[in-house]
Amino acid sequence: MTTKPGPNTSTGSVTALRICPLCEATCGLELRISDGRVASARGDAKHVFSRGFICPKGASLPALLNDPDRLRRPLLRDRATGEHREVSWDEAFAAVRAGLSRVVGGYGPAVVGLYFGNPNAHTMAGAQHRPSLIRALRTRALFSASTVDQMPMHVACGLVFGHPSLIPVPDLDRTDHLLILGANPAVSNGSLCTAPDFPGRLAAIRARGGKVVVVDPRRTRTAELADEHLPIRPGSDALWLLALVHVLAAEGLVRPGRLADQVTGLRQVLDLAGPFTPEAVEARCGIPAETTRRTARELAAAPRAAVYGRMGTTTVEFGGLTSWLTIVLNVITGNLDAPGGMMFGRGAHGRADRVPSGQRGVGRGWGTGRWHTRVRRLPEAMGELPSASLAEEIDTPGEGQLRALFTVAGNPALSTPDSARLAAALAQLDFMVSVDPYLNETSRHADVVLPPTDAARVGHYDFSLGALAVRTVATYSPPVLPPDPGGMAEHDIMARLTLIARTLDASPAEDPAGPAGPAGPAGVPSADEVEAFHESLIVDALRRATSDAGSPVRGRDVAELRALVDGETVPERLLDVALRTGHFGDAFGARPDGLRLATLLANPHGIDLGPLEPRIPTLLRTASGTVELCPEPVLAELARLRATLDRTDAPDEAELALIGRRHLRTNNSWMHNVPALAKGRNRCTLLISPQDAARRGVRDGGSARITSAAGSLDVAVQVSDEMMTGVVCLPHGWGHGLDGTRMSVAADHAGVNTNILTDGSRVDLLSGNAVLNGIPVRVIPAD
Ligand SMILES: Nc1nc2c(c(=O)[nH]1)N[C@H]1C(S)=C(S)[C@@H](COP(=O)(O)OP(=O)(O)OC[C@H]3O[C@@H](n4cnc5c(=O)[nH]c(N)nc54)[C@H](O)[C@@H]3O)O[C@H]1N2
Ligand SMILES: Nc1nc2c(c(=O)[nH]1)N[C@H]1C(S)=C(S)[C@@H](COP(=O)(O)OP(=O)(O)OC[C@H]3O[C@@H](n4cnc5c(=O)[nH]c(N)nc54)[C@H](O)[C@@H]3O)O[C@H]1N2
Ligand code: SF4
Ligand SMILES: [Mo]
Numbered sequence: 001m002t003t004k005p006g007p008n009t010s011t012g013s014v015t016a017l018r019i020c021p022l023c024e025a026t027c028g029l030e031l032r033i034s035d036g037r038v039a040s041a042r043g044d045a046k047h048v049f050s051r052g053f054i055c056p057k058g059a060s061l062p063a064l065l066n067d068p069d070r071l072r073r074p075l076l077r078d079r080a081t082g083e084h085r086e087v088s089w090d091e092a093f094a095a096v097r098a099g100l101s102r103v104v105g106g107y108g109p110a111v112v113g114l115y116f117g118n119p120n121a122h123t124m125a126g127a128q129h130r131p132s133l134i135r136a137l138r139t140r141a142l143f144s145a146s147t148v149d150q151m152p153m154h155v156a157c158g159l160v161f162g163h164p165s166l167i168p169v170p171d172l173d174r175t176d177h178l179l180i181l182g183a184n185p186a187v188s189n190g191s192l193c194t195a196p197d198f199p200g201r202l203a204a205i206r207a208r209g210g211k212v213v214v215v216d217p218r219r220t221r222t223a224e225l226a227d228e229h230l231p232i233r234p235g236s237d238a239l240w241l242l243a244l245v246h247v248l249a250a251e252g253l254v255r256p257g258r259l260a261d262q263v264t265g266l267r268q269v270l271d272l273a274g275p276f277t278p279e280a281v282e283a284r285c286g287i288p289a290e291t292t293r294r295t296a297r298e299l300a301a302a303p304r305a306a307v308y309g310r311m312g313t314t315t316v317e318f319g320g321l322t323s324w325l326t327i328v329l330n331v332i333t334g335n336l337d338a339p340g341g342m343m344f345g346r347g348a349h350g351r352a353d354r355v356p357s358g359q360r361g362v363g364r365g366w367g368t369g370r371w372h373t374r375v376r377r378l379p380e381a382m383g384e385l386p387s388a389s390l391a392e393e394i395d396t397p398g399e400g401q402l403r404a405l406f407t408v409a410g411n412p413a414l415s416t417p418d419s420a421r422l423a424a425a426l427a428q429l430d431f432m433v434s435v436d437p438y439l440n441e442t443s444r445h446a447d448v449v450l451p452p453t454d455a456a457r458v459g460h461y462d463f464s465l466g467a468l469a470v471r472t473v474a475t476y477s478p479p480v481l482p483p484d485p486g487g488m489a490e491h492d493i494m495a496r497l498t499l500i501a502r503t504l505d506a507s508p509a510e511d512p513a514g515p516a517g518p519a520g521p522a523g524v525p526s527a528d529e530v531e532a533f534h535e536s537l538i539v540d541a542l543r544r545a546t547s548d549a550g551s552p553v554r555g556r557d558v559a560e561l562r563a564l565v566d567g568e569t570v571p572e573r574l575l576d577v578a579l580r581t582g583h584f585g586d587a588f589g590a591r592p593d594g595l596r597l598a599t600l601l602a603n604p605h606g607i608d609l610g611p612l613e614p615r616i617p618t619l620l621r622t623a624s625g626t627v628e629l630c631p632e633p634v635l636a637e638l639a640r641l642r643a644t645l646d647r648t649d650a651p652d653e654a655e656l657a658l659i660g661r662r663h664l665r666t667n668n669s670w671m672h673n674v675p676a677l678a679k680g681r682n683r684c685t686l687l688i689s690p691q692d693a694a695r696r697g698v699r700d701g702g703s704a705r706i707t708s709a710a711g712s713l714d715v716a717v718q719v720s721d722e723m724m725t726g727v728v729c730l731p732h733g734w735g736h737g738l739d740g741t742r743m744s745v746a747a748d749h750a751g752v753n754t755n756i757l758t759d760g761s762r763v764d765l766l767s768g769n770a771v772l773n774g775i776p777v778r779v780i781p782a783d
Pocket of ligand 1 (some may be wrong): 730758
């Protein structure tokens with residue numbers, strides 16, 4: 001039997017293949033479909049990348065798709081009662097137009113904020129339709145989950161390589177030595193590194209005689225799978241990485257190899273590491289100086305090594321500097337852009353290089369701070385403002401104060417810092433729209449909730465994750481179920497929002513009842529207008545491709561190419577354009593062996609285009625055409641870090657450092673409503689070391705009050721020797737059961753929201769990223 005993409009009845013039981021959209025691992029799933037529903041999921045054993053691997057979340061995808069609490073029709077909120085009621089799509093979009101006209105008419109477009117959440121990286125609409133909505137709203141108040149996550153890495157790569165999307169990934173399958181900092185891929189399944197079955201790939205490193213070292217304040221599952229675990233004090237990785245650089249420089253172990261001629265600023269970086277000796281950072285990091293020296297030597301000695309940092313290295317006070325230092329270490333040990341080191345991925349749809357292979361890529365360079373937030377003057381990065389400043393941008397009066405907000409696939413009420421303040425701020429908005437399938441902690445504040453149809457009814461292709469994968473792999477999954485006649489796909493919702501934003505009349509809306517008042521279909525984009533908009537997206541994509549330097553269709557006629565575009569749906573047609581005009585594309589027939597949508601449809605278990613290949617200097621976009629290892633903005637941060645070394649104040653014995661954690665059965669804030677994932681023991685507990693627990697009189701199974709500068713919570717205690725002393729750990733994404741939400745299972749396992757404790761005033765200065773790890777807290781018994 002061959003399993004075709006889309007519903008297939010060849011065995012009597014209907015199966016369909018679908019890439020799992022729930023995390024960055026992109027596993028192939030085989031779904032069984034009966035009675036018009038997805039009944040079960042298992043790993044697709046024939047998938048070229050995941051080979052049958054699956055985790056508990058992927059196995060629960062059917063339950064998530066069929067969740068009775070999932071919204072299928074739009075909701076409108078009655079401002080007087082706060083209640084949401086179901087309405088038609090026309091009514092919902094009319095309310096969007098009325099509410100938005102009122103705000104924009106009164107104050108201009110700058111007061112409209114936008115927040116895009118994590119699942120935008122896992123939907124086609126997130127890649128294909130997001131940019132036009134942002135442009136149409138004509139606002140700079142753009143926020144996303146990136147600034148509570150990986151923005152420091154974007155900034156570091158932007159500065160060093162000239163473009164913030166040029167993020168290297170560990171070449172897991174060929175490395176001999178992997179130094180992991182602040183990542184727990186045995187649970188998260190990997191991030192900024194797409195590699196299905198990450199645990200299996202780690203085991204394979206050890207099986208071929210390599211070494212895995214994990215640097216983490218907690219003895220995580222990944223630490224347990226590793227050869228060595230080095231507990232480190234939260235927030236001190238930048239100091240420790242500088243000490244590694246120091247040792248390599250002092251012991252003559254700096255060997256950039258092939259990149260020697262492609263790097264500038266290297267000498268300066270080595271000099272700057274001078275003061276950061278292993279001894280000088282020992283107390284701050286909690287890692288013995290001799291261990292630091294040995295780690296540096298092992299890194300230098302390994303034939304192929306990779307230094308890989310994730311959440312625990314980005315969401316900290318010096319996150320930008322830490323991310324930059326991981327790049328520095330890979331460069332000076334000769335492991336950047338080398339097989340088995342850190343390499344640059346390339347999506348199967350990825351653009352062709354602008355210059356011929358082997359030539360230096362030169363660009364304009366890259367920087368942050370083209371504009372700033374209104375209240376704290378924090379710099380923009382990649383066109384985004386720090387999510388840690390969202391609450392103050394809404395609740396601080398003055399010119400430009402945000403009065404309306406769109407959230408798309410985001411739950412900032414649970415996932416961004418200082419949640420109590422943000423909840424109050426959301427409640428004071430003049431108008432709010434959420435594109436979300438749940439009435440949750442964020443969307444409960446929305447005047448209009450627009451739920452997209454579920455993942456089974458739309459196609460899937462990983463635009464964002466392709467370039468972060470450890471091999472070049474492509475899979476397209478067509479919809480596995482027919483459209484819901486009364487529902488609306490995310491791209492159709494986004495198209496309508498864009499059209500409404502584009503055609504707002506500047507005068508305040510007449511409707512005296514306000515956003516939730518009576519409204520008819522007046523001003524709601526028609527089906528023809530939506531179709532014309534989608535057509536314009538396709539033509540614009542072709543226009544860009546035909547004028548792009550290096551593009552295989554450069555100079556071709558747009559109308560001629562348009563006639564050749566394939567695909568049954570808009571997302572498919574846009575994907576066909578991206579594939580055919582990309583690096584591996586068929587250039588609309590000019591390269592008959594190249595990729596197109598049809599190639600992916602004919603290969604439902606994915607296409608493997610092989611391991612990563614070296615790409616420096618061709619892919620660089622810096623002004624010098626080199627790897628600019630010592631960009632100016634890191635110097636001020638280094639000076640600030642250097643000053644902390646001299647601090648002699650005695651540590652506050654009462655204070656503990658709070659960090660976060662993830663669990664295999666969670667997905668940030670939004671999968672606690674699936675019974676199979678939520679059942680079992682309470683997972684929202686405060687982990688504390690036996691020593692710290694004893695000293696504070698808190699006991700396992702008891703309750704503790706934890707207090708930070710931002711807030712206070714009572715939480716169940718779990719005493720665990722996984723924890724380093726001085727550090728406590730609480731997961732994020734909990735704190736359900738709030739008034740006005742509709743997630744019944746989650747409400748029964750509510751937990752507490754750790755972001756009530758994280759402090760929005762603390763950000764990484766290079767990137768504006770929130771500090772979510774290493775929060776100073778006090779813990780006392782609460783029972
Ligand atoms: N303290 C602390 N806070 C953290 C973190 C931490 O480690 N510690 N981690 C941070 C990280 S890494 C991230 S990425 C953020 C995540 O922050 P967010 O993206 O704001 O939060 P999520 O919990 O991922 O919420 C996703 C939302 O998208 C909705 N959704 C799901 N699928 C779809 C879809 O297909 N379409 C649409 N429109 N909506 C959909 C869900 O219902 C949910 O409301 O949280 C951050 N917050
Ligand atoms: N099961 C599951 N998988 C997920 C998610 C989920 O919620 N659940 N979320 C997804 C998302 S959005 C993301 S971004 C990824 C994140 O993927 P990862 O970054 O791999 O996941 P985390 O569990 O956040 O790992 C961060 C680690 O950093 C450690 N840490 C904290 N502070 C420090 C520090 O100062 N220094 C060092 N060295 N370590 C520190 C923590 O103990 C933790 O083990 O996971 C994704 N996958
Ligand atoms: S590891 Fe990620 S992609 Fe794979 S099944 Fe689990 S949630 Fe889905
Ligand atoms: Mo994330």
